[in-house]
Amino acid sequence: MKKLIAVLCAAVLMASLLAACTGDSSSTSSATSSDSQTGTSSAATEADSTTEESTDTAEADTAKLDSIVSTIEAVNEVPNPRALDDFSLENEIGLTMDNILGFKGDVTNDQADCALVLAIQAKSGCADAVKTELEAYKESASSNLYAEFADKVAKAQDARIVVNGDFVVIVIAAINGPDYADIDAAIDSALA
Numbered sequence: 001m002k003k004l005i006a007v008l009c010a011a012v013l014m015a016s017l018l019a020a021c022t023g024d025s026s027s028t029s030s031a032t033s034s035d036s037q038t039g040t041s042s043a044a045t046e047a048d049s050t051t052e053e054s055t056d057t058a059e060a061d062t063a064k065l066d067s068i069v070s071t072i073e074a075v076n077e078v079p080n081p082r083a084l085d086d087f088s089l090e091n092e093i094g095l096t097m098d099n100i101l102g103f104k105g106d107v108t109n110d111q112a113d114c115a116l117v118l119a120i121q122a123k124s125g126c127a128d129a130v131k132t133e134l135e136a137y138k139e140s141a142s143s144n145l146y147a148e149f150a151d152k153v154a155k156a157q158d159a160r161i162v163v164n165g166d167f168v169v170i171v172i173a174a175i176n177g178p179d180y181a182d183i184d185a186a187i188d189s190a191l192a
Helices: 002-017 044-058 061-074 088-095 127-143 147-157 180-191
Strands: 081-083 099-110 114-122 160-164 167-172
Touching: 002 099, 002 180, 044 099, 061 099, 061 114, 061 127, 061 180, 081 127, 088 127, 099 167, 127 160, 127 167
Parallel strands: none
Antiparallel strands: 081 099, 099 114, 114 167, 160 167
16 A cells, blocks of 8 residues: 555656646747846946847847757657747746747657757847756756656756857757767757
8 A cells, every 4th residue: 555655656746747748839939028227327227228129129040049959859859849938948947038039949748758959049148047047957857756767867967058159058868869979969060
């Protein structure tokens, strides 16, 4: 009886941890917004306004984001993919949308897998903040699973987070996917 309860508890916990893997496919979108900033002097306020205007008028390079994701997914196919959307980034991965100019990515919708490919174009000066939040996501994804999911834990622990200018990429290899050497080469190629 105790084993049955333990197994049921583990199943419920796993289902809640993998809730990110369930849901409908959504189209990829880009988010543009910024908080207003105020300065202590009129010069600082004017500089902030200029920065804000250039950030608000900047557009995501969707062609580059598409290219990055397709290059990486050619090597690390995401089984049963679900396109990531604003809700997924903010509530499942824990990203601050105010730091993001645009993104594209897929996560597996298969509970037996953990594959993820996500390319983000951060707003100017925000790439390090995005990287920090992705590192926190990587840590939580690789530390909250039971021993019976050791293969997923190992893949999540080895996840790659790479920054190149304003572009930030995170990749978690598929369970039956390539080793990370092939993924590293694909990331380098995609960000070149």
